[in-house]
Amino acid sequence: MHMGATVCRTTCKAGCRYYSHQGICTGMINNNTRGHYLMISISLRLLAAFSTGFFLLVARAADEHDHHDMTHHDHFGTEPIGVMGAHAHSRGDWMVSLRSMRMDMDGNRDGTSRMSTADVFAAGYMIAPKSMTMDMHMLSAMYGVSEDLTIMLMLPWLDIEMDHERANGAKFTTHSSGIGDVNFSGLYKLGQWGAHQLNLNAGLRIPTGSIDKEDDTPMGANQHLPYPMQLGSGTWDLLPGLTYLGQAEELSWGAQGVAVVRLGENDNDYTLGDRFNLTGWVSRAWTPDWQSSLRLDAQWWGNIDGSDNKIPAMMIGIVPTADPDLRAGRRVDLLVGAAFAPQAGLLRGHRLALEVGRPVYQNLDGPQLETDWTATLGWQLLL
Numbered sequence: 364m365h366m367g368a369t370v371c372r373t374t375c376k377a378g379c380r381y382y383s384h385q386g387i388c389t390g391m392i393n394n395n396t397r398g399h400y401l402m403i404s405i406s407l408r409l410l411a412a413f414s415t416g417f418f419l420l421v422a423r424a425a426d427e428h429d430h431h432d433m434t435h436h437d438h439f440g441t442e443p444i445g446v447m448g449a450h451a452h453s454r455g456d457w458m459v460s461l462r463s464m465r466m467d468m469d470g471n472r473d474g475t476s477r478m479s480t481a482d483v484f485a486a487g488y489m490i491a492p493k494s495m496t497m498d499m500h501m502l503s504a505m506y507g508v509s510e511d512l513t514i515m516l517m518l519p520w521l522d523i524e525m526d527h528e529r530a531n532g533a534k535f536t537t538h539s540s541g542i543g544d545v546n547f548s549g550l551y552k553l554g555q556w557g558a559h560q561l562n563l564n565a566g567l568r569i570p571t572g573s574i575d576k577e578d579d580t581p582m583g584a585n586q587h588l589p590y591p592m593q594l595g596s597g598t599w600d601l602l603p604g605l606t607y608l609g610q611a612e613e614l615s616w617g618a619q620g621v622a623v624v625r626l627g628e629n630d631n632d633y634t635l636g637d638r639f640n641l642t643g644w645v646s647r648a649w650t651p652d653w654q655s656s657l658r659l660d661a662q663w664w665g666n667i668d669g670s671d672n673k674i675p676a677m678m679i680g681i682v683p684t685a686d687p688d689l690r691a692g693r694r695v696d697l698l699v700g701a702a703f704a705p706q707a708g709l710l711r712g713h714r715l716a717l718e719v720g721r722p723v724y725q726n727l728d729g730p731q732l733e734t735d736w737t738a739t740l741g742w743q744l745l746l
């Protein structure tokens with residue numbers, strides 16, 4: 364509750380025009396003119412909220428008194444840690460979380476077939492991407508505005524590394540890191556029928572991630588990097604979706620469909636392809652503290668509309684990552700997860716979870732790097 368007051372008051376000072384009776388900002392989305400300033404403020408506020416969270420946590424451990432009924436099924440949600448924005452919170456409840464996600468890509472693919480580095484050179488390219496690792500660390504905060512509405516803010520930090528090989532055999536690596544696109548979203552409970560619940564997701568992704576990252580390449584020092592090395596979309600993106608949750612005894616299950624719809628064109632004259640994501644899972648509680656999950660995740664994403672005005676046109680024939688028509692794909696991942704949410708003791712109120720996945724189907728407009736595995740490690744804390 365302390366955090367609630369702090370985050371809201373300071374965020375509102377940064378530019379919101381409205382307060383509701385609970386002291387929650389409701390005018391944030393309307394204020395696009397001060398988007399950048401607001402974003403930086405939100406990021407700083409979120410970091411402040413997290414450090415406050417650590418202090419509260421210490422204070423809480425010292426003092427066994429409890430102000431929440433910790434039946435974790437009602438508050439944490441039982442969805443795998445890789446699913447975002449599926450569970451709602453009760454009015455006045457806060458949750459902060461930190462997730463680290465890794466995506467590991469190795470080797471190229473065209474359609475559903477592997478393509479060797481030699482195949483990429485044979486197709487006429489002078490540079491072939493070999494592998495890429497993307498790490499995303501995400502801080503997020505959730506707040507129950509009412510029994511029907513939960514709002515959430517997600518702040519990603521990205522770290523991307525790509526290894527390449529040149530036709531002459533020389534190798535080089537490019538690297539980019541920084542803040543990604545901040546996401547502000549709401550989850551609205553459309554209805555509940557016994558053990559079944561349907562929620563509406565509505566989110567806005569703010570273009571806070573850079574689309575102008577540079578690094579040294581064989582072309583020269585500080586070269587503008589191609590699409591997969593950039594940190595943001597550069598456009599304001601809408602995230603509409605639906606989430607279904609069900610529960611019976613120790614089993615719970617759910618499904619979520621979410622889209623990323625890009626609005627307009629970014630400052631470098633292009634628009635990333637829209638994305639669609641459909642996922643379904645089953646979780647089982649083995650003991651009150653331990654859960655495991657199994658999930659299928661399907662995603663589709665389109666090619667780029669327009670092309671980056673900072674990439675010289677001739678680069679398209681040199682390296683496939685510079686081609687706006689070689690970005691689309693679709694993929695189905697199978698993921699297994701485990702979660703530990705102690706119901707008693709010092710760690711009560713915390714949830715630690717891991718989810719690891721591998722594609723079972725992958726079809727890319729290639730040559731394009733294929734995904735080999737993904738992993739999400741997360742920590743959630745109820746305040």
Ligand SMILES: [Cu+2]
Nearest residue numbers: 439452458505
């Ligand atoms: Cu939550």
